[in-house]
Amino acid sequence: MSVIPSGPRPKHLTIGRIGMYCFILVCAIFFLMPLYVMVITSLKDMDEIRAANILNLPKELSFYSWPKAWSQACTGFVCEGLKPGFFNSIKITVPSVIVSVGLSAINGYALAFWRFKGAYFFFGLCMFGAFIPYQVMVYPLLKIEDALGIYSTLPGIILVHTIFGMPILTLIFRNFYASLPIDLFKAARIDGGNFVKIFFYVIIPMSTPITIVAVILQVTGIWNDFLLGLVFAGRDNQPMTVQLNNIVQVDYGVAEYNVDMSATILTSLVPLFVYFISGRWFVRGIAAGAIKG
């Protein structure tokens, strides 16, 4: 093994340790169950789904539900599958992540190093925003966007995601910058750096780890968002989650569970992918969002 054990090595398997492994295994199975059911259901055809137990493995694999979910499943009267939703989600997620992370990095930097009178009052207000239920803000925000003429447009939904992502991101950037050695900043000041220069030449090069964390938080958060996409994106920009809901909640015809399951898995592929390639950072991201420094 390449890992160096850091604690005392257990001498032998005691009853307690066996029990512990059993508990962890049971929990792991419990956690994996939904994923298992989703994958095998998506590989069965409808006759088999009706006939057999949902936990049974498929007798013969049928893959037709996947392409169907991707490009043919019906949402209301349109039968284009999830494909348009996927591209809409990308169109929403990419700019929203860039704008919100950029803005929050500047906020965090200004709050950590260039404090002025009253800055922390507004920071407090901003943090307060993180806990206001969306439902309180949805309608007035809709009115504001309407007045600005961007309601139901791509810039509209991007602005909304930026607003709702800002409090937590500002907090984690501020905490990260506050943990940097202040002498570094002082040295840059003595060398004649100003607000903009220090940000670009000193702070940004050091911000890689926290930026990765912020991007992970935002990508998964925005991709999984349903409520805001439903209200603010407008008919032409509906994100994948909204289309998924439309496919799954059909009011007429036969519910095709295998197509529903394929569609669900397809929708969750992006966050899953982000999660698996960035496991370590992902964990750090959750902790950073929750523990204050």
Add this chain to the structure above:
Amino acid sequence: MPLFRNIASMIALLPMIVISLTVFVGCIIYSFVYSLTNSKLVPVMNYVGFDQYERLFKQRKWDVAVENIFIYGFVFTIGCLVIGFLLAVLIDQKIRGESLFRTIFLYPYAVCIAAVWQGAGFVMVLMLAGLRGIDEDIWKSLSIEGVAKWKSYLFVILPMLRPMVVTAIVLIAAGVVKVYDLILALTSGGPGYATTTPAMYVMENFFSRANLGQAFAASIIMFISVVCILAPWAFYEFYLRNKYAAN
């Protein structure tokens, strides 16, 4: 001079200040003002006092929604805490395949399948971070004293993790109030309105029942409950702690 020091910083923070004032503060004021009117399809300034709130509390549906959120919130918070803490303790035992198990327990957080899964994973990460931060010397002295492992976890380590437990409870509880997507996906609030939540009640009155005044009133009640959950924590976290730190 002092007023205009850091002018660049002020300009940089302008978007945050504007958003905080117009969206976060402005929307609450807007919602509150219109919750005192009898707006139906469009917001109109037709003052009716607290009628909407009175009507809200008489609604059977609202009662069910509030009841649901309490049951749901209670079970959910306790469940997440207990399972999350147990998992963190177990994973902390230097077991084989730790990263594999951690991966399994956290993936639902990434996909959002169902709430208990997500929440337990979240608590586990918080607690694990806390457990890993505990000084080795404490473990050494505990083992020298011959304290049983489960006892040291329960009576020594858990109290040491109190800030994390509190943070987890507050964040979960504040998140539970917002629950909307999940219930919509699982049951759509049905059968009838048996599993509806306050969040759904608000959205329904906004967008499908055209009963704006009622929706504003309900959303303000939601907001007040979140504030009631958060205020003691925020007071402790940001005020008392700073005071102690200053001394």
